[in-house]
Amino acid sequence: MTLLTKLREIxxxxxxxxxxxTGKYDHDWTGKYKATPxxxxxxxxxxEVSDVVKACAASKTAIVPVSGNxxxxxxxxAKDAVMISMERLNDIREIRPDARIAIVGxxxxxxxxxxxxxxxxxxxxxxxxxxxxxxxxxxxSTNAGGSNVVRxxxxxxxxxxxxxxxxxxxxxxLMSELHKDNSGYDLKNLMIGAEGTxxxxxxxxxxxxxxxxxxxxxxxxxxxxxxALTLLNDLQAATGGLVEAFEYMDALYITDYLTxxxxxxxxxxxxxxxxxxxxxxATAPSLTDVQPDGTVPLISLLxxxxxxxxxxxxxxxxxxxxxxxxxxxxxxxxxxxGEVMLLxxxxxxxxxxxxxxxxxxxxxxxxxxxADLDPKALYSSVSHLGDGNIHFLVFPTKDDAGLVxxxxxxxxxxxxxxxxxxxAEHGIGLTKKPSxxxxxxxxxxxxxxxxxxxxxxDNIMNPGKVLP
Amino acid sequence: MTLLTKLREIxxxxxxxxxxxTGKYDHDWTGKYKATPxxxxxxxxxxEVSDVVKACAASKTAIVPVSGNxxxxxxxxAKDAVMISMERLNDIREIRPDARIAIVGxxxxxxxxxxxxxxxxxxxxxxxxxxxxxxxxxxxSTNAGGSNVVRxxxxxxxxxxxxxxxxxxxxxxLMSELHKDNSGYDLKNLMIGAEGTxxxxxxxxxxxxxxxxxxxxxxxxxxxxxxALTLLNDLQAATGGLVEAFEYMDALYITDYLTxxxxxxxxxxxxxxxxxxxxxxATAPSLTDVQPDGTVPLISLLxxxxxxxxxxxxxxxxxxxxxxxxxxxxxxxxxxxGEVMLLxxxxxxxxxxxxxxxxxxxxxxxxxxxADLDPKALYSSVSHLGDGNIHFLVFPTKDDAGLVxxxxxxxxxxxxxxxxxxxAEHGIGLTKKPSxxxxxxxxxxxxxxxxxxxxxxDNIMNPGKVLP
Numbered sequence: 001m002t003l004l005t006k007l008r009e010i011x012x013x014x015x016x017x018x019x020x021x022t023g024k025y026d027h028d029w030t031g032k033y034k035a036t037p038x039x040x041x042x043x044x045x046x047x048e049v050s051d052v053v054k055a056c057a058a059s060k061t062a063i064v065p066v067s068g069n070x071x072x073x074x075x076x077x078a079k080d081a082v083m084i085s086m087e088r089l090n091d092i093r094e095i096r097p098d099a100r101i102a103i104v105g106x107x108x109x110x111x112x113x114x115x116x117x118x119x120x121x122x123x124x125x126x127x128x129x130x131x132x133x134x135x136x137x138x139x140x141s142t143n144a145g146g147s148n149v150v151r152x153x154x155x156x157x158x159x160x161x162x163x164x165x166x167x168x169x170x171x172x173x174l175m176s177e178l179h180k181d182n183s184g185y186d187l188k189n190l191m192i193g194a195e196g197t198x199x200x201x202x203x204x205x206x207x208x209x210x211x212x213x214x215x216x217x218x219x220x221x222x223x224x225x226x227x228a229l230t231l232l233n234d235l236q237a238a239t240g241g242l243v244e245a246f247e248y249m250d251a252l253y254i255t256d257y258l259t260x261x262x263x264x265x266x267x268x269x270x271x272x273x274x275x276x277x278x279x280x281x282a283t284a285p286s287l288t289d290v291q292p293d294g295t296v297p298l299i300s301l302l303x304x305x306x307x308x309x310x311x312x313x314x315x316x317x318x319x320x321x322x323x324x325x326x327x328x329x330x331x332x333x334x335x336x337x338g339e340v341m342l343l344x345x346x347x348x349x350x351x352x353x354x355x356x357x358x359x360x361x362x363x364x365x366x367x368x369x370x371a372d373l374d375p376k377a378l379y380s381s382v383s384h385l386g387d388g389n390i391h392f393l394v395f396p397t398k399d400d401a402g403l404v405x406x407x408x409x410x411x412x413x414x415x416x417x418x419x420x421x422x423x424a425e426h427g428i429g430l431t432k433k434p435s436x437x438x439x440x441x442x443x444x445x446x447x448x449x450x451x452x453x454x455x456x457x458d459n460i461m462n463p464g465k466v467l468p
Numbered sequence: 469m470t471l472l473t474k475l476r477e478i479x480x481x482x483x484x485x486x487x488x489x490t491g492k493y494d495h496d497w498t499g500k501y502k503a504t505p506x507x508x509x510x511x512x513x514x515x516e517v518s519d520v521v522k523a524c525a526a527s528k529t530a531i532v533p534v535s536g537n538x539x540x541x542x543x544x545x546a547k548d549a550v551m552i553s554m555e556r557l558n559d560i561r562e563i564r565p566d567a568r569i570a571i572v573g574x575x576x577x578x579x580x581x582x583x584x585x586x587x588x589x590x591x592x593x594x595x596x597x598x599x600x601x602x603x604x605x606x607x608x609s610t611n612a613g614g615s616n617v618v619r620x621x622x623x624x625x626x627x628x629x630x631x632x633x634x635x636x637x638x639x640x641x642l643m644s645e646l647h648k649d650n651s652g653y654d655l656k657n658l659m660i661g662a663e664g665t666x667x668x669x670x671x672x673x674x675x676x677x678x679x680x681x682x683x684x685x686x687x688x689x690x691x692x693x694x695x696a697l698t699l700l701n702d703l704q705a706a707t708g709g710l711v712e713a714f715e716y717m718d719a720l721y722i723t724d725y726l727t728x729x730x731x732x733x734x735x736x737x738x739x740x741x742x743x744x745x746x747x748x749x750a751t752a753p754s755l756t757d758v759q760p761d762g763t764v765p766l767i768s769l770l771x772x773x774x775x776x777x778x779x780x781x782x783x784x785x786x787x788x789x790x791x792x793x794x795x796x797x798x799x800x801x802x803x804x805x806g807e808v809m810l811l812x813x814x815x816x817x818x819x820x821x822x823x824x825x826x827x828x829x830x831x832x833x834x835x836x837x838x839a840d841l842d843p844k845a846l847y848s849s850v851s852h853l854g855d856g857n858i859h860f861l862v863f864p865t866k867d868d869a870g871l872v873x874x875x876x877x878x879x880x881x882x883x884x885x886x887x888x889x890x891x892a893e894h895g896i897g898l899t900k901k902p903s904x905x906x907x908x909x910x911x912x913x914x915x916x917x918x919x920x921x922x923x924x925x926d927n928i929m930n931p932g933k934v935l936p
Contacts (some may be wrong), residue, residue: 036724041661089801098697098867099825149687154648155655172911177823179855180622180892183900183908184663184934185916189624189657193650210705221805229566237678240710240752277691286755286769357567387647424648440651443640448653449921453921455915466652 003059003356007041007082010051015088025066025083025185029075033397033430037064037078044088046202051198052128054169055448056082062463063167065196067135069109072338072349072443075142075195075465083091084277086137089202092116100208101160101177102385103289106201108212122208129335138199145425147245147334148325152209156192164191167198168455173270186445190451196425196462199457208355215244215331217321221272225360225385227314228276231305232356232386242287242298243457245279246386247334253380256340257333264333268317274299276385277330278302306395337391339384345377349431350392350411353424359388369410370394374403389399407436408424409456411437428466437468471609473693475509478519481512483556492535493551498810500737503897505532505546507759512556514631514670521668522637529843530931531635533664535575539819540806541897543610543625543663543933554605559582568676569628569645574605574669581674590676593620597803605669609663613893616853619749624660629673632659633761635666635924636893643674648760658919664930666923675770676709677936680749682756683712684770685798689740693828693853694742695782699773700824700854703748706773710766713747715802721848724808725801732801736785744853745768745798754833789865805850805859812846814867817899818879820862821892830886837878838862842871857892873902880907896934905936 008016017025017040027034038061043049055062062081069076076083089105096102097120104113110124110131127140128146137142143155152158158162161176164187174188191199198274222228225248232246249257251273256266267275280302282288287298302320309315321327321419341347354362370377376397383390393408412422412435423436436445448467452459476484485493485508487699495502506529511517513849524531530549537544544551557573560581562569572581578592578599585592594607606612611623620626629644632655637684640654653676657668690696693716700714718726719741719874726732736742748770755766770788777783789795809815838845842866851858860879864871880890880903890903904913916935920927 004570004914084633096823096825099822099823115536143650143654145650149647153625154620156654166911166915170911170914172915173909174890175887178821178889178892179617179824180821180852180857181889182613182893183889183891184661184896184912185666185919186611186624186654186661187656187912187915190919193652193654198653212707233566237751238753240750240755241678242708256709282708284769285704286707286765297754301752303503304845322803353648354645355564355567355569356647367502379567384648389648419643419645421644421646421651423651424646424769425650426846428652431907436652441641443634443638444642444652444655446638447634447640447655449652450922451658451919460600 003055003061004039006055007039007052011041011043011048014223024354025069025085025409027079028071028076029069029289030072032078033074035079037081037083039120040083040085042085042088043212046165049084049165049200049202050169050171052084053165053167057168057458057460062460064462065141065200065245067138067441068130068133070110070134070138071132071142071429072351074433075427075429077430079169079451081103084136084200086375095120096099097122097362099177101204102208104136104206105203106135110134110136110138115207118211119207121211123211124206124208126155126158127247129338135215136204138202140192141194141196142427143425145387145389147247147384149384150246151244156189158207160205161420162188162191162201164199166345167458167461172199175203175205186295195429195466197466198461210283212283213285214296216299216328217278217279217327218302218318219267220278220306220332221268221316221468222274222276223316223319225274225363228274228385229356230314231276231309234290235278235305237397239280239300242280243278243386244281244283246383247276247277248381248383249275249277250381252378253337253340253382256380257336258342260340260343261367263334264403265329267333268319270317272316277334305455334382339394344395344402348396348404348408349396351424351426352392352411352415352420352422353386353417354418354420356388357419359385359390362414362420365414366411366448369414370407373419376424377407429466433468471508472524472594473527475507478523479509479511479516490600493537493878494546496539496544497537498540501545502540503545503547505551507552508551510553510556514633517552517668517670518637518639520552521635523634524924525928528926530928532930533609533668534579535606536598536601538602538606538612539897540819540894541899542777543895543897545898547552559874560776563588564592565590566646567645568919570674570676571671571673572604574603574673576604577609578602578604584856585676586679587914588605591679592674592676594626595622597806604672604674608660608669608672609662610895611803611893613852613853613855613857615715617852618714619712619848623869626655626675627660627672628675629657630656630659630669631671632667632669635926635929640667643671643673643915661895663897663934665920665934666929667865672839678751680751681753682764682766683747684767685747685776685795686770686786687746687798688734688746688774688786689736690744690782690818691784692744692800693831696742696853697824698782699744699777703746703773707748710748710750711746711854712743712749716849716851716853717743717745717802721808721844721850722806724848725804728808728811729804733797735801736787738785740784749763786858809861812863814864814872816862816864816872816876818862819894820858820860820879820883820888820890820891821884822855822856822858822883822888826886827853827858830882830888833882835881837882838875841874841878877906898933
């Protein structure tokens with residue numbers, strides 16, 4: 001029996017897609033990668049995933065998982081491989097409000113989990129621009145971050161348990177609902193961020209949080225990034241850690257955003273180099289209940305924290321959202337980044353992370369380096385500044401592979417000189433493999449290779465990704 | 469050259485302890501395990517650790533790491549092994565207040581990190597009874613939890629970076645200071661909780677947090693554990709997640725505590741079955757500043773949350789600490805648990821974790837099971853209830869291995885029937901290996917063994933621990 005016949009027996013004819021039917025899956029949304037999978041398989045259950053993997057493993061056929069296909073690093077590129085789409089494992093199996101957990105299938109779209117939590121006055125805080133199509137399985141596989149990490153912690157921390165189909169088709173049950181579980185090695189976190197190279201995530205237990213009863217959201221322009229860090233730390237102290245988002249957009253990003261959305265408003269009357277979108281959220285009635293004078297304490301708290309910095313010039317301008325429409329406008333400006341960044345080409349998409357107290361130094365140093373290498377190159381930043389996570393886009397003056405390499409390496413060098421990482425939240429996929437080879441601790445790379453060989457000895461799980 | 473001669477060359481004669489000089493290290497503090505190490509080596513630097521490991525690896529000599537030696541699971545039992553003590557790697561290398569991180573050696577005692585952070589008005593929240601002798605290296609190796617996980621997250625989440633000496637002596641640099649770092653597999657979390665079986669942690673980067681400017685602490689008696697969960701969720705909602713500790717002590721524990729400390733006070737005028745110590749902490753001046761009428765909003769908030777539950781009988785009694793002395797008294801009562809539990813023998817120390825909404829059901833079910841197996845056995849609980857982490861001590865009526873096994877297995881069965889774990893925060897060590905063999909997902913055990921064999925092929929790193 002051929003592999004495809006066997007796969008059709010497992011999932012049914014209509015869920016084994018070949019040739020033109022694979023069109024939706026065979027390229028990434030940035031248009032950078034286009035490949036030719038053997039077939040796209042859409043299993044309906046963990047058992048079917050297991051059976052599909054066993055069938056592929058028997059013939060050592062490569063497997064590439066795909067969920068929302070919103071990777072920014074070519075994670076789903078599939079050449080001579082069977083793609084397994086998780087889209088039918090999209091059940092939101094259980095919401096347990098008292099335990100503050102949700103149990104979901106890998107194919108659940110982030111925004112559907114948001115909605116399900118919201119119905120219980122809870123939030124699932126993992127969110128980013130692609131939330132309407134990204135699925136939890138892919139988000140966990142890449143340890144995708146987003147805008148709320150500063151408040152709710154990393155994606156790893158948001159996940160309590162996993163179910164994983166291993167490269168030999170065995171189903172590994174790590175579906176813990178627990179806040180403490182010291183029963184051996186941390187295989188959950190090993191699978192999260194492994195980008196499908198060690199196994200396929202099929203289900204997850206994720207944490208939910210009380211839904212803020214009010215938000216206070218503002219756009220703030222500051223003269224220097226060190227002032228932004230002061231603002232962040234002051235706000236955290238004043239609110240007791242209620243900063244939900246602390247996002248940085250530079251002047252070029254605002255310009256490009258307005259080019260793409262000409263009807264959108266500018267954040268301020270004047271253009272500024274450093275535009276911060278800050279949001280704080282609260283559940284405590286003492287902060288969220290409207291006072292007799294009509295004010296909301298949370299908003300007053302934000303305004304009171306901004307006021308002294310405005311007086312002494314460490315804030316140039318600030319606009320506090322007065323209603324949900326204005327708040328949505330601020331979020332839309334930020335969340336358009338994934339599309340806006342495709343406006344200029346060629347483009348180098350550096351997804352870097354720095355210690356939060358070294359971000360300003362990064363920009364000073366990279367300025368000098370880029371001025372040397374490609375003086376007229378433009379660059380733009382949209383960043384989760386609260387985490388030190390900078391999406392630093394460089395637009396070289398010509399589409400020259402040598403120049404792109406030089407610029408990429410210059411960014412990496414400055415990042416590493418400050419203790420940063422060349423990869424923050426998009427993952428390695430194919431795009432960042434040269435950086436892994438150059439920059440990752442060699443001893444750590446050796447351990448990763450040993451782990452990969454131990455768990456996937458035939459190298460069939462998303463081969464060619466992550467490890468150089 | 470013999471191994472000991474080589475080790476003396478590396479660390480100096482005075483730091484290679486043999487025979488009677490190993491007395492301080494060769495037994496655990498509960499008195500359960502006593503072994504005979506070949507020698508205890510006290511390296512002064514990561515390089516020395518690396519050289520010592522290389523020397524041992526050359527002759528395939530087993531290595532057992534030891535830091536504060538406060539394991540509750542026999543993690544440092546060393547037979548025919550070289551013990552490597554981390555005590556001289558005790559430097560607090562750097563505190564970076566703006567970045568809210570500390571960089572420390574593995575031998576830094578927890579309370580010394582607390583003090584160093586406190587000097588900057590910050591806290592390092594990892595804390596438990598043994599904080600005055602436990603070292604960060606051991607705490608990370610066992611993923612030790614403690615009382616503040618409910619507020620600040622797991623020990624894994626508190627650690628940003630690690631330096632690890634691998635079984636072949638190579639030094640792996642994972643000393644990230646970053647909040648997001650997606651550069652390959654999560655080796656940091658693989659090493660945390662591996663109890664020294666995959667490598668030796670020599671340094672760490674840990675997170676610091678703003679120091680609360682005020683605490684509100686109370687003892688609360690409730691009629692049922694479900695009321696305790698209501699109290700926890702109400703308090704989290706009212707304060708916006710400011711619950712720092714939510715600890716449960718049962719009546720027998722209070723009795724035994726008073727036996728050991730006869731001068732201590734009872735928590736309430738009447739004895740109660742379910743005694744909760746709750747603490748909330750705040751940094752926001754709006755909650756911590758003394759008001760014109762002399763009240764502190766944080767304390768008012770606690771009292772206002774307790775009040776309706778007292779009125780409708782879901783709280784039986786409550787005492788709010790009026791000053792730091794009363795607060796300390798509450799904490800001392802809780803933190804004496806490590807010693808108090810040794811009062812009765814024989815004792816089975818179950819360090820279990822349950823979904824927080826299933827703790828009450830656990831006690832209902834285990835009551836019935838124990839009544840069958842050993843009707844006159846006593847049991848006692850001191851628990852991090854906010855995490856679902858129950859230290860459930862069973863005192864059988866006779867010291868009979870068969871009975872102990874029966875009771876242990878009964879606890880495990882009830883725990884697993886509710887989706888819990890037989891090991892929450894003490895680790896596996898030697899003590900919990902039978903439970904691992906019985907209860908851990910077999911597929912996960914297979915992956916753990918494959919990972920162990922890949923990283924430590926000669927099985928020299930803390931052999932015989934964790935993996936059955």
